[in-house]
Amino acid sequence: MNKPEQRVLIALRKMIAAGELAAGERVFEVTVAQQLEVSRTPVRLAFRTLEQEGLLVQHGGRGYQVRQVSAEDVAGAVQVRGVLEGLAARQAAERGLSAVDLEVLEDCLARGDALFTKGHLTDEDLQAYDELNLRFHRVIVAASGNPAIAQALARLAHLPFASVAALMADSHDLAGEYRRFNFSHMQHHAIVDALANREATRAEALMSEHANATLRYARMFTQASERTRPR
Template identity: 35%
Template sequence: MDYPKLKEEPKLIPIKLDNYKPLREVVFESLREAIINGRLSPGERLMEIQLAEEMGVSRTPVREAIRKLELEGFVVMIPRKGAYVAGISIKDIANVFEVRAALEALAAGLAAERITEEELDELERYLVEISELRESGNLDAIVEKDTMFHDVIYRASRNERLVQIVTHLQEQIHRFRTASLARPGRTRDALDEHKKLVEAISDRDVELAQKLAREHIENAENSMISAVQEAGV
């Protein structure tokens, strides 16, 4: 199968040096973010020279970043052809969402038992902010607030191991969250699901919170699968 070449228009911005991080790490994070946010699409070829020019660096940190991205599953190397952004298979989606559904249900149930009034207020504020952002159509900002909303629930579980496991999956979750929320109507539905979940947690209804959290993730999975099928990746 022939993959499309990297498009001519720049998809990356010049690197801004971070005094606390090595250049290779900054380049790696920049490329990973571009993949997660969809600026570099599944099946897209990663040309070292072009990427280096767009970011204003030499090929060496780009090459190192691509190797690290391959280890994390974001890039695939095809013999005699080069590096490509890894595609997303239905199996990949099912595996990640299966784990996430279990973790989200556990976190929501524990949060219903252990959440503080301050954390409940945080959740309510995020609902308002996400609702406002929907009007502007700023998907990146919606994804950011959606992530922060779920982070409050993880924290409210008071289970450090659970938080560690979720953190380990965070990059894949973020990549899928962006694609899922990009589907027409999904941000509206997700917001409605969030509101019901917050109500259940506020009412200290453990079983309902678990049920709603699991349904929320299942709906996100269905949205993601539809997006992948339509894109044909």
């Protein structure tokens, strides 16, 4: 995924969750491109991805509109992902990580450390974290040796914010995002420690809790609906 598309994706997810783009609202390539100061190409690609994630639906065969999504929809999907990824971590710990998998996970930790050591984040850092976070989760799922988990997660990815790839961040509050993502990265360290030491129960609990941190997105939908509810 190119960086302009990734930036557009992150911004649009946040706008939908926060109610800045309301359920049923039409979205147009030209308007979004102008608002985010990018060309139409990354917007077009982002729209397609958001359709796959269940956040946009096609409107009359042309263009897209924002799908109606509730906090309960998001929470339910995220909780299921937490169970699946927790199971993947448990089974990976029971099997034991290969040297290659451990090396990849430790590389993810090192790259994350480099991002957070300077004490602040940039938009480019958020995009870099998105990439290493996706890599981190995929390695653990593969290390479980259970293809059914990957298949179930792939089906789940079509539900709003259920995919680990569905990163959402607020570029206007990078200080707050630094705290949130730094905490997430510290969870990565704990998960790798549990996996490397073959502590299956601990790895499962940590991974499930890590996934459930995305329930913050469900709270955003609740807050957005309360703001737009007629008085």
